[in-house]
Amino acid sequence: MNKRLEALSLDGLDSYVQHINKNPDELEELFSLVLIGVTEFFRNFEAFEQLRSILKDILANKAEDGGIRIWSVGCATGEEPYSLAMLICDILPPDSPLNIQIFATDIDDKALAVARKGIYSPQATESIPQDMAQRYFDKVKEGYQIKKNIRQFVLFSRHDVSADPPFVKQNMIICRNLMIYFNNNLQRDTLKTFHYALKEQGVLFLGKSESVSVLPDLFTPLDSKNKIFRRTEGSPMYAMDYGRFRRKQNVQNEEKSEKVLPPGFSLLDNAKESLFNYYEHPFVVVNENHQIQEIKGSLRLYMEMTEGKADVNLIKMVNPELTMELRALLTKLKKTNKPQESKIVRFSLFEQYHFVRIRALPMLFEMHNTRYYMVIFEKIQTDLHYFNFEKDFSLKEIQDLRIQELEQELAASREHIQTFTEELETSNEELQSLNEELQSANEELKSANEELETGNEELQSANEELHTANAELRAVNLELIEKEQQLIEYQKQLQKSERLYQTITANFPNGTVGVIDNHMILEFISGKGLASYSEPDRDRLVGQVSYALNPEESERKKLKMLFEDAFQGHEGEAELFYQGQAVKVFATPLYFAEDGKKVDKVMYLSQDVSDYYYALQQVKESEERFRMLADTAPIMIWMEDKNRRNIYQSKGWWQFTGSTPDDNYGEGWLQFIHPDDRERVNQTFQEAFDKREPFSEEYRLRRADDTYHWILDNGKPRHNEQGDFLGYIGGCIDIHEQKELEKKKDEFMNLASHELKTPLTSAKAYINLATRQLQSGGNAEVVNYLEKANKSVEKLNHLISELLDISRIELGKINPKRNNSILTN
Structure with missing residues (x-):
């Protein structure tokens, strides 16, 4: 209600009522807000997996009669019945002859409209297994739609489980997270309805927080964890209240329709049910305190709500002219536990006289250790001319009739008074004995009270001090609780950070991570570089002088100087050898003090770079050999990258052309080719590059003395180990003398x-x-x-x-x- 008031910017219920009078559709908005339509596909997936095995057994046993009926109660927007349909299609073969009927009901028409379309957003389908989503959904503009072969299994209908007759002969009922919003009485009625609607061996599937504890005899647990139950065989002594179901509006159609006897009903049950439905007189069921529990029929002729606090006590709600008769009748009933009947009582309502006979009966069975009583109001019909007796009778006859009526009322009143007198005498005797006991107890209490008064003064002063201290302690306690929660959160974050730190350090590749204190003592060490150490040997490393672990004196000095420099606040690195391996060490100062001036610890990273140095040395030697060969070879060697940019030329080229590397960078080398040959050579090079093919070309190249010599240029494409094209390498030979x-x-x-x-x-x-x-x-x-x-x-x-x-x-x-x-x- 408050949400609607805020949404409409209204300041109270009166203005909200006025808004409803002007906008009747507001009631629908309020109703939809009250409904809780939270649902999803395969909610609690583990429970649906357990249901799969139970469904397999049900479907296997239904191969003979060829059909299965399932009722999904409170289906909202349809996710649960569709989940059930997908589960069944997963189990059954495509050509199965079984007739699948899933009745999905809810009281929210808007939700049912969404369910009938079967279109859901991508977020709503995230909980569906990917393989099922691909098989049973089609991609549409609005999101994803359930395939037609799944939708045809499900029939959506508006239905109120608390008021409408149930769907019967069901093999399974699924009602999840609906009964948690019901009180105990409505839960009992709903479970009775489910028990009646299910076939023998029928299955009930409830939500995670629901149970059948209010009527445990009706269902047997199949899987208590996942809230799956089986209908108990037989007929437990729980009569279903058929009167609470709404009658159909079309009486003629109802009379013409064929009435089918519910399964398990005997002829006697049929007679009892017929008698119950044909019984015309209204009645109420009350408990020992006269509180109304059930009502059948219209009682507005005999009862009314009185002004003041709401009370469902029958004595207080009944017509005042019937109060005395009803009270006496119930008193006799409770005293004798036998049916009681009143005389015909006349009472007036809206200036008209009515006549009624009241019957009070004890219920046959106690329920939950409580006795219940039935009070029946039998309306007495009289001839219409009776109300016009003033015209048909003389004054004396009228007076005689009135005197006779008053004498009957007086006799009834005397009888009522006699009954009350007997009850009062009994109550007085009980009160007298109770009074004597209270007097003796009172004397004891007086003496005890005197002692307590003395102690009370002392306690009062102490209590004031304790109250003050308690208030202080409560404030401190709240503060401690808040700090404790913060501490717990910090501990969780610290543990998470520590696990992350340990994981990172333990997986530091090809080296170690360590922390040393200001005495050069190793406090922590980790990393894959310790793989050759046993667990005890690793533990023994902690507590030793860090730089002393290297057996070579010169290397120890390097390491010590590196750490000392780090304690002065300088980051640094050093290369040294440890047990014949090249190691690179990085040192970083750590500041823990608040001022951030003094270095408390030093963290170092050491990594074995032997392979790196060896590979680097190999590359350097290879490059040196190549350059030596290229520079001393009798040919001019060149290299270009994959974009035809010149990246290398041997000294022979520079000496031959009298140029520098900058002159030849990119396509600068083309300037040294004879103008008549330049275009032809460039075209030959480009065609070879495009086809990634070797080439050979003769052209005239300008020498350092500005003369041209004929040269033979051979080029070949370069590739790496993966086959990727890297460019070209080639060599030029001076063939001028040969020419x-x-x-x-x-x-x-x-x-x-x-x-x-x-x-x-x-x-x-x-x-x-x-x-x-x-x-x-x-x-x-x-x-x-x-x-x-x-x-x-x-x-x-x-x-x-x-x-x-x-x-x-x-x-x-x-x-x-x-x-x-x-x-x-």
Whole structure:
């Protein structure tokens, strides 16, 4: 209520009532605020896992009749019934013929609307196992929606478990964290309803903080920890109050509908239930103090609420004209424990006369060691003309009737007075004996009181002092409690920090962490560098002089100087050798005093760097060897990174070009290439880089004397062990002399071929002339020699032609032509 007042900025209930009169929908807002709709999927997941095994047994036993019915009470926005449906689908095979019906009920229409849609936010689905979320949810714009094959199992309906008839023949009822808001009476009624609604061997699943302790005979625990119970077989002596259920508005439909006998009802039970439902007279059930416990029917004709503090005492609420009769009737009933009946009593209400007979009956059974009584009001119907007797009777007849009525009332009053007199006499006798006992006790109390008065004065003065001291102690105690809570919190934080510190120091890689005091005594040591030490040996290290642990005198001096410098407030580091291993030690001063001026402790970190130094030395030696080879090699070596930036050139390049490293950085080396070759070389390099392929290129490079020499440049891509491209490495060779020699060779071959060809042609012509003349003269032997000489000249001519062909190829003067031909044997 206060929340709504604050939300509406109202100052009191009167203004809130006015707001409700103007805005009737406010009652719905107030009602929804009263409802507690806190729920989630698979709430207390351990309990649902235990329920899984129980569901397996239920589903296995239901294979014969082919159906299972489950009632989810107080379902709110539907997370619990959907969790149950997903659990069942997880257990059953996809082609199972079982008919699954889950009735999910609540009194909050807005929550039921959300449940029917089955759409939930990502935060609401976090408690669902990932595999189930993937199988049973679809991603939608608003979040995640339950799949249709799950939603079709669940029927959502508005239902008040305290007033509406229950769903019957259920195999399981799930009602979690609802009954914790009920009082004991409503819990009893609800458990009776659940017992009635469940089949034999039915299962009840309650919340973590709920139990069946108010009616333990109705259910047997299956899993007390997870609040899973089974319906007790048989019919316990707890009659369910059917009268509290609301009757349907449509009476005609109700009369026409077929009424099914509840399971386990005998014919006698049916008769009792029929008699109960057809009994027209209203009645109340009261306890021994006349407090009303149950009401059936309308009693507004006989009872009313009186002004003042609310009281449900029947004697105080009944019509004043019936009070005396009712009081006498209940007195007789309690005295005899037998049914009592009054005479017909006339009373008036709103200026009309009514007649009633009151019956008082003892209940057959006591409940919880309490006796209960039933009071029935039987309305007596009279003819209408009776109320018009003044017109039909004479005055004397009316007076006689009135006298007779008064005599009956007087006789009843005398009987009531006689009953009260007997009760008073009995009470007086009891009071007399009690009075005598009180008088004797009073005399004893007087003597004791005198003693107490004396002691009381002393106690009074002492009490005032104690009261003052107690107030002081209470204030101190509250302060101590607060400090104790702070101390506990500090201890938790300290323990957490200590565990973190120990974990970090114990896992310090390849070294140790230590703390020393101002006497150089080791107070703490930890780290993976102690792996070679046994536990006792580690313990013996604490308490020794820290720098004295190193066996070498020179190293001890280094360590001592490092620690002494740290105690002067200076951080430092030192490299030394311990048992043949290279160790690097870092020292840091620690200040614990509030002024922060004096160094109290020194923390050091020592780490074995032998592998690092060895690897560093290897790298240095490798680099030195490479530079030595590169600088002394007869070629110019270069390196570029993966972005084609020049990162290294040997001394040979700098000497050849007369340049410095800064001149060649990046793409600066291209300036030393002949302008006619520069674009071609740059394109060759770029294509090779893009394809990550080796390349070879000849170009002219400018020397330190500004002349150009031909060089041969070979490049190859570089990769690391993982295959990643790092750039290129290459070497340049001066081939200028080779180029000059080839040029001279070509010139010589051209000249030689010409000089040889001319006399050879003349010799061949002369030999041909001589041969023809000798053939005509008949000198066969000379002709034979000339023919042999001619063949030798032809062979020499062929060799010269081949020599000329080689020269032409090198000069680029021969253009070969392609000819298609078939080669055969």
